[in-house]
Amino acid sequence: MFDAKAFSPFESLAAKLTFYATEGDDGSHDLAHILRVFRNAMRIHATEGGDGRILAAAVLLHDCVGVEKSSPLRSKASTLAAQKASGILERLGWAADEIAAVAHAITTHSFSANITPETLEAKILQDADRLDAIGMVGAARCFYIGGRMASGLYDPFDPAAERRPLDDRRYAIDHFQTKLFKLADGFQTAAGRALAAERDKRLRDFLTAFMDEI
Known part of the structure; x- marks a missing residue:
């Protein structure tokens, strides 16, 4: 059940916008993802500043x-x-300038778009979204997306890709090396970088344990 209080102090804004927040049935980009990114963003915003309404x-x-x-x-x-x-x-x-600020943040948040964020709000959104791609949640999302793409978990004969090219469309675990381990180096804010370092370590520890088990 939707609870606008989860988006405090922007409950009224959330009540208006969450209807539009997601599209389709992708569980890695659902309302739970939006809420996690919101919490990440508010945590960074509390340290870094910026316009909270634009960011929200x-x-x-x-x-x-x-x-x-x-x-x-x-x-x-x-x-x-x-x-x-x-x-x-x-x-x-x-107002037009507010819309432009929100649009810039959204345009530049994506890893795939490869566009540099220029405003503080855009930098915070990019960091907040990327935090959700690393750590334990990032590992869970990686395997979830792999399932949607009908990928295998790993190559049973060469899981660490020592004798083959990495292929994250075929094997979900390869995505750790092709993308996830690269994210921590690209964070835009000091607060984001500190959080990313913690989650990157968790992700690397996860892969070590995963490889030990298989």
Whole structure:
């Protein structure tokens, strides 16, 4: 059951925007993901500052267009979401400069888009979203997405890819090396980097334990 209080102190904004927050049935980009990113963002915001209302709107709408990881449109997903979010906020009477600020944050949050965030709010959103891709939640999301893409867990004869190219479309565990372990080095804020270091260690410890078990 939806509880706007979970998005304190932006309950009224969440009540208006969560209807648009997700699209499709991707459990790695559902309302639980939005809430986790919101909490990450508010934690960073408390240290780094920035406009909380702009940031909250960007968090709530950053995944308002759903594009599967395997889609050729994946790199355009954040741009499409920014365009949709701009229309939503315009209908709600937001000022043009505020809409532009939210749209920029949404456009630049995506790893696939590879666009540098220029504002503090955009940097915080990117950090908050990437925090959800590492650590224990990141491991869970990796395997969930692998299942959606019909990937295997790992190559039973060469799980560490010592004698083959990494292929994260075929084996979910390969995604740790192709992407997840690279994320911690790219965080934009000091608060985000500190949180990322903790979660990156958890992710690496997880892979060590996983390899030991198999």
